Every structure is written in C-alpha cells, then in structure tokens.
Amino acid sequence: MQIKEAYLHVLDVISDVKLLSERPTEIDFEIEDYVEKHVGVFFDNLDISTMDYTPNSKVTLEGHVFKEVSLQVADLFYDAMTYSEDIKPCDLMCIHFEREDRDYYGFLKLNFRTSFAHAVELQENLIVNKIIRQVTTLPYKSQKVEEGFLIDLTENKVLVKDKQVTIDGYKSRYITEKVLCLNGVMTTKRKIDLITKTAEKVIEKYDDQPLVKTAKLRKMVTEHLDESGSLDMQNIVSECFDTEVSKDAYLKELDEKGVNPDSLKMNEGQTKKLKRTQRIKTASGVEIILPFEYVSRSENLNIVNNSDGSVSIELKNLGELL
Structure with a gap:
C-alpha cells in the first residue's frame, strides 16, 4: 500500500468543533503502518458492504482534486x-492511496477513545494527584x-x-x-447468517x-467459500x-428476505474469518462446541429426547484425548 496524499479533519459536534486541515498531513513510516492496519479491515472483514459508486452519491468526484473531496x-x-447523538466525535483520516x-x-472515522491519566495539582502548597478523563486519543x-x-476508483466500487x-426516531x-446517499446492500456476514x-x-x-443437516449445510457453505470464494447453491x-x-420452502424464504447467494463473493482474507464450529446449549447450562465437520456426520452424534423432557447427547468417534 502506498499513500499518495492524506488529510486529517477534526469533527466534534459535542464541542462544536470542526477543524478542517488546509494542508496535507505528513505521513512517516509509523503513521503509514497505523493507517494500513485500519485500511486492511475493509478487505478482510465480513461486516463490509460493497456497492456500486454512482453519480447520484452526495460524494462527488468529477472535477475535484482529493483535497476538495476530503473537505x-x-x-x-x-x-x-x-x-x-449516536455518532461519536472523531478525527476523519482521508487518504488517497x-x-x-x-x-x-479512503475515509477512516477514528472515533475518540476515552482514557484516563493522572494530573498533578498544588493545593495550599500540598501536592494532590488526581485522575482525569481524556477523550481525544485515537484507536489503537x-x-x-x-x-x-x-x-475504489479503478472499479467504481x-x-x-x-x-x-x-x-429522527x-x-x-x-x-x-446520509453521507454517501447510496442504496445499501447486505454485508457479507449478514448474507451468510441469513x-x-x-x-x-x-x-x-x-x-x-x-x-x-444444519451442520452439513454450514460445512458445505464454508468449503465452497474456502475453495472458490462463492457458493454453488444448487x-x-x-x-x-x-x-x-x-x-422450495428454503429458496422461497431466501428470496423473500432479499438474499441472492450468487452475489456472495469473498477473498482469501475474509474466508479465514468464517465460523467453523457449532455451539450446542442446554437448559442446564451445559455448552458444547463442535466442528461442523464432526456434527455433519450422523454416526458421530446421537440426541435422545427422554420421557421426562430432558435431552441426552451421545458423542462418538472422538479419537484419543489430548
């Protein structure tokens, strides 16, 4: 990743502060590494929405240099x-890279993080150490x-x-x-969940x-995404x-919820974050976590509904204890 130009703008409605930088921010090696870590989130995480950039967006690019776009x-x-009030004060890091x-x-909203520090005061010639609250530090x-x-200026995404x-309620x-004024789409995570x-x-x-059967489906979804980054729903x-x-009932429900499995595309970084285990909880507080691979084989798991309303779970073919 190579940063070509960067601006940092301070936005704090609570304090009625809007300080817009008029010159580019100097980027040294440490700051570039800091920014690169945060940019990586947009390529590797599952809670990212990818949509087409259109001229209808409030963010207009044509005829503007990057400084003007950042402002x-x-x-x-x-x-x-x-x-x-739910939108936190921040430093808005604007980068052309x-x-x-x-x-x-790129526009990274670096929300102010509340932290605490000591402050030294003198009261009647006596030192008093206090703890004060700070709200201007950036995320780690x-x-x-x-x-x-x-x-993405190359792909218009x-x-x-x-x-x-x-x-307004x-x-x-x-x-x-509100910022982009684009038609929203589901995140990758939301599509997989549905x-x-x-x-x-x-x-x-x-x-x-x-x-x-549920574990088998989850296993197949994970395998398909691992292998090709997409799903063969048929x-x-x-x-x-x-x-x-x-x-028919399944495909109809997906359609009613607006899920198009064919539109699901993932990269290698995202597939590494896929869930690969199934959690079983009981009313008695017992919780079991099992890999999809294990649960998807009927010979490994036996669940018995007892006459008293309780449930017995039998696990087989576990291999040796480690």
Whole structure:
C-alpha cells in the first residue's frame, strides 16, 4: 500500500468543533503502518458492504482534486453528526492511496477513545494527584475502525463499514444513507447468517435430524467459500434438503428476505474469518462446541429426547484425548 496524499479533519459536534486541515498531513513510516492496519479491515472483514459508486452519491468526484473531496466528505460527516447523538466525535483520516495496482480514496472515522491519566495539582502548597478523563486519543493500531468507507476508483466500487444509529426516531445506516446517499446492500456476514439461519429454520421443520443437516449445510457453505470464494447453491440445496417441498420452502424464504447467494463473493482474507464450529446449549447450562465437520456426520452424534423432557447427547468417534 502506498499513500499518495492524506488529510486529517477534526469533527466534534459535542464541542462544536470542526477543524478542517488546509494542508496535507505528513505521513512517516509509523503513521503509514497505523493507517494500513485500519485500511486492511475493509478487505478482510465480513461486516463490509460493497456497492456500486454512482453519480447520484452526495460524494462527488468529477472535477475535484482529493483535497476538495476530503473537505466535502468531512462536511457530510459533520452534518450527519448533528442529527444523532449516536455518532461519536472523531478525527476523519482521508487518504488517497494505491493498493495492488488499484487507486482508492479512503475515509477512516477514528472515533475518540476515552482514557484516563493522572494530573498533578498544588493545593495550599500540598501536592494532590488526581485522575482525569481524556477523550481525544485515537484507536489503537490493534483495534478495528468502527466506521468509514473506501472508494475504489479503478472499479467504481464503494466498500463501507457502517453503523446503525437513530435519526429522527428511525434506525439508519448513516454512512450509506446520509453521507454517501447510496442504496445499501447486505454485508457479507449478514448474507451468510441469513443463508445458514434460514436453512436451520426450514430443516427444523422438515427433517428428523436437524442438527446434523444444519451442520452439513454450514460445512458445505464454508468449503465452497474456502475453495472458490462463492457458493454453488444448487449443489448445497440438493445435498442438504431431501424433498422438493423443503427445497422450495428454503429458496422461497431466501428470496423473500432479499438474499441472492450468487452475489456472495469473498477473498482469501475474509474466508479465514468464517465460523467453523457449532455451539450446542442446554437448559442446564451445559455448552458444547463442535466442528461442523464432526456434527455433519450422523454416526458421530446421537440426541435422545427422554420421557421426562430432558435431552441426552451421545458423542462418538472422538479419537484419543489430548
């Protein structure tokens, strides 16, 4: 990653502060490393929405140099902050960078982090040490950026890490709807959750081994994404649903929820973050975590509903204890 130009704007509606930088920020090696860590979130995480950039967006690029775009975006963020107390004060890091032969504009919302420090006072010639609250420090390099977006200038795509806030009594994904003014799309994580949880609901209704079949579907989804970064839903549905009725019911529910599995695309960094285990909880407080690979084989797991209403779980083929 190579940073070509950067501006840092201070946005704090609570203190009525909007300080917009008039000159580029100097980027040394440590700062570049800090920014690169946060930019990586947009390429590797599952909670990112990818949508087409269109001229209808409030962020206009044509005829503007990067400094002008950064000032425009800072104003849009500040305006959004005035409508909701849920949007935290921040430093808005605006960067023009190149990554893997693609050109990007990036806008990282570095929310102020509350921390504490000591302060020394003199009272009647006596030293008094106090603890004071500070709210102007930025996120650690190891923390994830909570909000922001990148514009892929090469592909005309926008990668958004958004947050739902309350504006005028309504829930709103404020970056997508208020800052960018684009039509929002589901995050990768949301699509996977709906694909698997909808399957769990339908399988529970139509199958006598719902836990095994659900684990099999989750396993197949993970394997497909590992191998190709996409899903072959025809193959998954054929393997995990035994009747035409259950297949139709599943695909109908996905359609009603607006999920298009064919649009799901993932890169290698994202597939590493896929969930690969199934959690079983009981009313007695017992919790078991098992790999999809294990649960998806019916010979490994036996669940018995006892006459007294309790459930017995038998695990087989566990291998040797470590």
